[in-house]
Amino acid sequence: MDLISFQITAALFLDLLVGDPRKLPHPVKMLGNLGILMESSFRKTGIHLRLAGLLTLAAMVGAAWLTTFFLLEVAAAMAPLLHILISVLILYTTICISDLLLHAREVHQALVAGDLPRARQKVGMIVGRETSGLSEKEIIRAAVESVAESLVDGVTAPLFYGFLAGPAGAMTYKAINTADSMFGYRNERYRQFGWAAARLDDLANFIPSRLTALLMPPAAFLIGLDPANSWRILVRDRKNHASPNSGHTEAAAAGALNIKLGGNNLYFGELVIKPAIGEDRQELKPFHIRQINRLMVTTSFLAILLFFPLGV
Numbered sequence: 001m002d003l004i005s006f007q008i009t010a011a012l013f014l015d016l017l018v019g020d021p022r023k024l025p026h027p028v029k030m031l032g033n034l035g036i037l038m039e040s041s042f043r044k045t046g047i048h049l050r051l052a053g054l055l056t057l058a059a060m061v062g063a064a065w066l067t068t069f070f071l072l073e074v075a076a077a078m079a080p081l082l083h084i085l086i087s088v089l090i091l092y093t094t095i096c097i098s099d100l101l102l103h104a105r106e107v108h109q110a111l112v113a114g115d116l117p118r119a120r121q122k123v124g125m126i127v128g129r130e131t132s133g134l135s136e137k138e139i140i141r142a143a144v145e146s147v148a149e150s151l152v153d154g155v156t157a158p159l160f161y162g163f164l165a166g167p168a169g170a171m172t173y174k175a176i177n178t179a180d181s182m183f184g185y186r187n188e189r190y191r192q193f194g195w196a197a198a199r200l201d202d203l204a205n206f207i208p209s210r211l212t213a214l215l216m217p218p219a220a221f222l223i224g225l226d227p228a229n230s231w232r233i234l235v236r237d238r239k240n241h242a243s244p245n246s247g248h249t250e251a252a253a254a255g256a257l258n259i260k261l262g263g264n265n266l267y268f269g270e271l272v273i274k275p276a277i278g279e280d281r282q283e284l285k286p287f288h289i290r291q292i293n294r295l296m297v298t299t300s301f302l303a304i305l306l307f308f309p310l311g312v
Contacts, residue, residue: 003084004162004163004166005163005304005308007084007087007088007091007162007167008091008159008162008163008304008307009304010088011088011089011091011092011094011095011162012095012097012159012300012301012304014088014092015092015095015096015097015098016097016098017098018092018098019098019099019102020093020096020098020099026093027064027067027090027093027171027174028093028094028174028178031060031063031064031174031175031178031179032178032182034059034060034063035056035060035178035179035182035183036182038055038056038059038060039052039056039182039183039193042055042056043193048192049192049193050192050193050195050196052193053183053190053192053193053194053195053196053197054196056179056183056193056197057176057179057183057196057197057200060175060176060178060179061172061175061176061179063175064168064171064172064174064175065168065171065172065175067171068090068167068168068171068172069168071086071090072086072087072090072166072167072168075087086167087166087167090167090170090171091158091162091167091170093171093174094158094162094167094170094171094173094174095154095155095158095159096150096154096155097154097155097296097297097300099154100126100147100150100151100154100155100293100296101293101296101297103122103125103126104126104143104146104147104289104292104293105289105293106122107119107122107123107126107139107143107289108143108286108289108290110122111136111139111140111286111289112286116136116139119136119139120132120134120139123139123142123143123146126142126143126146126147126150127142127143127145127146128267129142129265129267129272130265130267136284136286137283137284138263140284140285140286140288140289141259141261141263141284142265143289143292144253144254144257144259144261144284144288144289144292145250145261147253147289147292147293147296148246148249148250148252148253148254148261148292148296149243149246149249149250151212151249151296151299151300152205152208152209152212152245152246152249153177153201153205155296155300155303156208156211156212156215156299156300156303157173157177157204157205157208157209157212158170158173158174159300159303159304159307160207160208160211160303160307160310161173161204161208163307163308163310164307164310173204176197176200176201176204177201177204177205179194179197179200179201180194180197180198180200180201182194182197183197183198184197184198184201202243202244202245205245206244206245209245209246209248209249210245210248211303211306212248212249212299212303213234213238213248213249213251213252214234215299215302215303215306216230216234216249216252216253216256216295216299217230217231217234217252217255217256218302219256219295219298219299219302220252220255220256220295222298223291223294223295223298225256225257225291225295226255226256226257226258227256229255229256229258229281230252230253230255230256231252231255232255233251233252233254233255233277233278233279234248234251234252234255236251237251237254237255237275237276237277237278238251238252240262240274240275240276240277241262241274241275241277242274247277250277251277251278253292253295254277254278254279255278256291256295257278257282257288257291257292257295258278258279258281258282259278259279259280259281259282259284259288260276260277260278260279260280261274261276261277261278262274262275262276262277262278263276
């Protein structure tokens with residue numbers, strides 16, 4: 001195992017064991033704070049919103065790359081072991097598989113306990129849609145869709161860019177993804193300001209999303225789900241999504257679980273009808289949340305094996 005492969009594997013296990021640090025400064029949160037500051041400042045200047053959004057995105061991406069590069073250079077000059085340690089810690093902060101598992105488990109636990117209000121509140125922490133009126137099946141669908149989509153930007157894409165360009169590559173990707181999650185909305189406030197962030201995020205996720213989706217049928221085979229149907233639905237329904245990337249992993253997940261995703265959702269009071277992905281061979285049940293969690297973890301480890309040759 002080469003050095004970057006060791007660092008990334010260690011970072012993934014660290015995230016699984018510890019999760020996100022709650023009481024320590026988190027670089028992704030710092031990037032978010034920078035984005036908020038830049039947006040507020042630019043909106044006061046009156047410059048064109050597309051240019052303001054582009055400059056905000058550039059500041060976030062530049063800060064992520066330069067800060068990471070500087071930290072690693074200083075660490076390398078001090079001691080090789082310190083450089084390895086800082087690299088692992090930086091990579092660890094770009095991965096959020098533990099939090100995804102935790103939030104999905106909390107939704108599952110609330111549903112099993114019959115506590116719909118709590119399940120709605122918990123699923124609201126991982127989805128952008130309005131959750132106050134969701135039924136049990138809609139809560140399950142929301143949780144499965146969120147985990148399937150977040151598998152890329154929360155796990156496999158940081159792994160991909162970590163192998164490709166080291167900790168600075170992974171952190172730069174997180175800056176792009178954070179900007180998109182903050183500004184990449186198609187509403188009146190962000191349609192112009194978030195345009196650059198949304199387009200760059202689509203580009204950054206293009207390859208990772210497709211590689212991840214291709215790994216999901218074999219992952220389904222390893223954990224006793226339906227690999228053949230996962231592949232069939234991936235091929236058939238991968239484009240049934242407004243995002244050029246999210247439909248791939250959602251389709252592979254829907255096929256593996258033998259369920260149907262998509263349908264009606266409320267975003268900021270506006271009804272959005274998403275095309276159907278998959279088939280309702282099985283009625284949506286809480287255990288499907290456990291299945292998508294297992295599929296996410298298995299796919300993540302297969303991704304490490306696939307990305308090994310990319311190691312810098």
